[in-house]
Amino acid sequence: MEFFTVSLINGTIYGLLLFMVSAGLTLIFGMMGVLNFAHTSFYMVGAYLAYSLQKVIGFWPAIIVAPVIVGFLGVMVERYFLRRVHKHGHAHELLLTFGLSFIIAEVIKLFFGNYPVNYQVPTALSFPAFRLFGTDYPFYRLMMGVISLLMFGAIYLLLSRTRIGIVVRSAIYRPAMAETLGHNVPLVFMGVFGVGAALAGLAGAIAGAFYTTNPNMALELGVLVFVVVVIGGLGSLEGAMLSSILIGLISSFAVGIDLSAADLLGYLGAGDWAQQVGGLLMLKVSSLAATIPFALMLVVLLVRPSGLMGEKE
Numbered sequence: 001m002e003f004f005t006v007s008l009i010n011g012t013i014y015g016l017l018l019f020m021v022s023a024g025l026t027l028i029f030g031m032m033g034v035l036n037f038a039h040t041s042f043y044m045v046g047a048y049l050a051y052s053l054q055k056v057i058g059f060w061p062a063i064i065v066a067p068v069i070v071g072f073l074g075v076m077v078e079r080y081f082l083r084r085v086h087k088h089g090h091a092h093e094l095l096l097t098f099g100l101s102f103i104i105a106e107v108i109k110l111f112f113g114n115y116p117v118n119y120q121v122p123t124a125l126s127f128p129a130f131r132l133f134g135t136d137y138p139f140y141r142l143m144m145g146v147i148s149l150l151m152f153g154a155i156y157l158l159l160s161r162t163r164i165g166i167v168v169r170s171a172i173y174r175p176a177m178a179e180t181l182g183h184n185v186p187l188v189f190m191g192v193f194g195v196g197a198a199l200a201g202l203a204g205a206i207a208g209a210f211y212t213t214n215p216n217m218a219l220e221l222g223v224l225v226f227v228v229v230v231i232g233g234l235g236s237l238e239g240a241m242l243s244s245i246l247i248g249l250i251s252s253f254a255v256g257i258d259l260s261a262a263d264l265l266g267y268l269g270a271g272d273w274a275q276q277v278g279g280l281l282m283l284k285v286s287s288l289a290a291t292i293p294f295a296l297m298l299v300v301l302l303v304r305p306s307g308l309m310g311e312k313e
Contacts, residue, residue: 002133007252009132013141015248016148019241020203021221022228023155024196026240029229032189034082035094038101039200040218040225046070046201047208047217048108051119059122059209067202074197078190101218109215116214140210147206151199152241159237168192227297233310242308247293254289 025039046066053062077100085092120126121140128136159165171178171188179185208217228247232239300308 003256006132007256008249009137011249011252012245013145013248014252015245016145017203017207018221018224018228018248019244020144020148020151020207021200022225022232022240022244023151023237024199024203025225025229026232026235026237027155027192027199028196029226029234032192033090034086034193035090035097036193036196037094037097037222038077038104039097039196040222041101041104042070042074042197042200043204043221044108044213044215044218045073045104046204047119047213048112048117048204049201050205050208051117051213054119054122059125063202063205066205067198070201070204071194071198075190075194077197078193082193083186083190101222105215105218112215114215116212119208119213121209138210144206144210151202152237155199156237224293227293231293231297231300231307233307236307236309239307239309247296250292250296251289254292 021040021043024042025036028034028036028039049066049069050059050062053065057065081096081100082093085096121138125140125143127139129139129142130137159168167178167183168188168191170181171183171185175185178188204217211217224247228240228243231247232241232243304310
C-alpha cells in the first residue's frame with residue numbers, strides 16, 4: 001500500500017511537471033507546426049534566470065519576471081530566425097532550433113559553469129504538507145502540481161472562451177481567412193511562440209528550485225516533451241495533460257518494480273525456460289523505466305496515429 005500511494009502521488013506530480021514544460025510545445029508544435037527543438041532550452045533559461053534574479057528581487061518576483069524575459073526571448077527567436085526559414089519546411093526549423101539549443105547550453109556554461117547551481121526552495125516554502133507513511137511530503141512539490149493545474153485551466157479558458165483564443169485558432173487553421181478579416185497572422189504566430197516559450201520558462205523557474213538546475217536539464221527533458229505531445233495528440237491541450245499524467249505514473253511505478261519478465265514466467269511455471277533464454281527476459285522493469293514512455297509512444301502511433309486526443313484527419 002505504501003509503494004502504491006507514494007508512487008501514485010509522485011507520478012502525478014511528475015506528470016504535472018511534464019505538462020508544465022510540454023504545454024508551450026503543444027501550442028508551438030501542435031498548432032503552428034514548428035519543430036522547436038530548443039523548447040526545453042527555454043525551460044533551462046527560465047530556471048537560471050530565476051536563480052539569478054531571486055538573489056536581487058526575491059523568489060516570487062523572480063518567478064514572475066523570469067518567464068516574461070524568456071517569452072521576450074522566444075518572440076525574438078520567432079521574429080528574426082524562425083520566420084526566415086519557416087517557408088522552407090520542417091527540416092530547416094529543426095536544424096535552426098537544434099543549433100540554437102546548443103548555443104543556449106554553451107552560453108549557460110560560459111556564465112554559470114558546467115556544474116549545478118545552488119538554486120533551492122525558499123525557507124518559507126520548505127516545510128512538509130503532510131506526513132505519509134512516516135515521511136514528510138514536501139509542500140513545494142504539491143505546489144508545483146497546483147500551479148500546473150492552474151496553468152492548464154488558464155490556457156484552456158483562454159483558447160476556448162475568449163476572443164484571443166478564437167483569433168489564434170482561426171490564424172492557425174484558416175490563415176488566409178484570418179488575414180482577410182484583418183488579423184495580423186505573423187503577429188499571432190509570434191505571440192503564440194512567445195507565450196509557449198514563457199510557459200517553458202515558468203516551468204523552469206518553478207521546477208529548478210526543487211530539482212537540480214544544471215546545464216544538462218534541457219537535454220534530460222528534451223525528447224520526453226515531444227513524446228508527451230505526440231502521445232497526447234498534436235495541438236490537443238487535454239491530450240498533453242492526459243499523456244503527461246500517464247507517463248508520470250508509468251515512470252513512477254516502473255522505477256519501484258524490481259521484477260523481470262523471467263520472474264513473471266517463474267510464477268507461471270516457466271522459470272527454467274526463462275533462465276535458459278535469458279537476454280531481455282532477465283532485465284528488471286526498473287532498469288527499463290526510461291524507455292517505457294517511448295515504447296508507449298510506439299504503441300499509440302501504431303494504434304492511433306493522431307494521438308490519444310488528437311483530431312483525425
